[in-house]
Amino acid sequence: MAHFLPRPVPSDPLAASDPGPALSTHGLTRDYGRGTGVFDVGLVVPRGCVYGLVGPNGAGKTTLLSLINGLRRADSGEVVFGVPAHRVAVCTDVPEFEPWLGAEEAVELAGRLVNPDLRPENVKNALHRAGLVEAADRRVGSFSRGMTQRLGLAAALVGEPDLMILDEPTSALDPRGRAEVLDLVAGMRGRTTVVFSSHILADVQRVCDHVGVLRAGRLLYQGPVAELVAEHVRPTWLIRLRDDGAALCRTFAAEDWVVRVSSVRPGLVRVHARTVEDGERHILGVLDRSGARVISVGPEESDLESAFLSITGAAR
Numbered sequence: 064m065a066h067f068l069p070r071p072v073p074s075d076p077l078a079a080s081d082p083g084p085a086l087s088t089h090g091l092t093r094d095y096g097r098g099t100g101v102f103d104v105g106l107v108v109p110r111g112c113v114y115g116l117v118g119p120n121g122a123g124k125t126t127l128l129s130l131i132n133g134l135r136r137a138d139s140g141e142v143v144f145g146v147p148a149h150r151v152a153v154c155t156d157v158p159e160f161e162p163w164l165g166a167e168e169a170v171e172l173a174g175r176l177v178n179p180d181l182r183p184e185n186v187k188n189a190l191h192r193a194g195l196v197e198a199a200d201r202r203v204g205s206f207s208r209g210m211t212q213r214l215g216l217a218a219a220l221v222g223e224p225d226l227m228i229l230d231e232p233t234s235a236l237d238p239r240g241r242a243e244v245l246d247l248v249a250g251m252r253g254r255t256t257v258v259f260s261s262h263i264l265a266d267v268q269r270v271c272d273h274v275g276v277l278r279a280g281r282l283l284y285q286g287p288v289a290e291l292v293a294e295h296v297r298p299t300w301l302i303r304l305r306d307d308g309a310a311l312c313r314t315f316a317a318e319d320w321v322v323r324v325s326s327v328r329p330g331l332v333r334v335h336a337r338t339v340e341d342g343e344r345h346i347l348g349v350l351d352r353s354g355a356r357v358i359s360v361g362p363e364e365s366d367l368e369s370a371f372l373s374i375t376g377a378a379r
C-alpha cells in the first residue's frame with residue numbers, strides 16, 4: 064500500500080527541515096475501460112491541511128481514495144505517504160462492523176489494531192468526538208447509516224492518526240450531524256492531515272483549506288481553496304430594486320462596458336461588467352442617473368461552487 068521514496072539530500076538548510084507533503088500520488092492510473100477510472104493523478108496533500116477532493120458523481124473520488132488506501136490496485140503510478148503507514152486511518156463511505164459488537168467494543172477493537180497499549184479514555188474520547196457517547200453500549204447492527212458513519216469516524220479517530228482519509232464522511236448524515244462532523248474535521252487542522260471527498264461544495268468550502276477538483280477521472284485543479292475562489296471572482300454585481308428592474312436593464316444594456324445584463328427575478332438585476340474595475344467605476348453613476356429606487360447593490364459573491372462550475376465547464 065505505501066511506498067517510501069528516498070528523498071534527495073537538500074542543500075538548503077531550511078529545506079532540510081521540510082518533511083514534505085503528508086501524501087502525494089504520481090501518475091496514478093486505474094483504467095476501467097470506456098473512459099472510466101482515474102488517469103495520471105498527481106495529488107499533493109500538504110502536511111496539516113484539510114484537503115477536499117471534489118467532483119460530481121462518477122468522477123472517480125472513491126476509486127482514487129481506494130487506490131491510495133490500498134483497497135484497489137493501480138494499473139500504474141505510485142502513492143507516497145509522508146507519515147508512517149500505521150499512522151494512516153481510513154474511513155470508507157460505508158464502514159462495516161460486526162453487527163453483534165457494541166459500539167464501544169467496535170471502537171476498542173479498531174484501536175487495539177493500531178495501539179496495543181490503548182487506554183479506555185482513548186475509546187471514550189473517540190466516541191465523544193464522533194457524538195456516540197449515548198450509543199456506546201448499543202449493538203452496531205441496530206445502527207442507522209448515519210450512526211454507522213459516525214462509528215467509522217470514531218474507529219478512525221481512536222488511533223490518533225497523523226493522516227485521515229475519509230470518503231464522503233457526511234453523506235448519510237442529517238444537517239445537524241453534518242455540521243457536527245464538519246466541525247470535528249475543521250478542529251483537526253494543524254494536528255492531523257485530513258483528506259475527504261465530497262460532492263457537497265458548501266461543506267468543502269466550510270472546512271477545507273486545500274481542494275482537488277476531479278472530473279472524469281482527471282485532476283483538473285488542486286491548490287488552496289482561497290486561491291481557486293479568488294481566481295474565479297467574476298465581474299458581476301447584483302442590484303435589488305423596489306420596481307421590477309426592466310427599465311434599469313435597458314439602461315445598463317446601453318453602456319459599452321456592460322457585457323450582459325439580466326433580470327434574475329422581478330426586483331433583482333445582475334450586471335456583468337467587462338472588468339472588475341469597469342464595474343467599480345461606473346455602476347453607482349449609472350444607478351444615480353437612472354433614478355431607480357435601489358435597496359442594495361454589491362458584487363455577486365464568488366464561492367467554491369461558481370469556481371467549480373467554471374473549471375468543469377458546466378453552465379451556471
Ligand SMILES: Nc1ncnc2c1ncn2[C@@H]1O[C@H](COP(=O)(O)OP(=O)(O)OP(=O)(O)O)[C@@H](O)[C@H]1O
Pocket residue numbers: 095099100118119120121122123124125126127262
Ligand atoms: N470496479 C469497477 N469496475 C468498473 N467500473 C467502475 C468500478 N468502480 C467504479 N467504476 C466506474 O468508475 C467511475 C468512477 O467511479 P467512482 O465510484 O470512483 O466515482 P465517485 O466520484 O466516487 O462517484 P460517487 O460520488 O457517485 O461515489 C464511474 O463511472 C463508475 O461507474
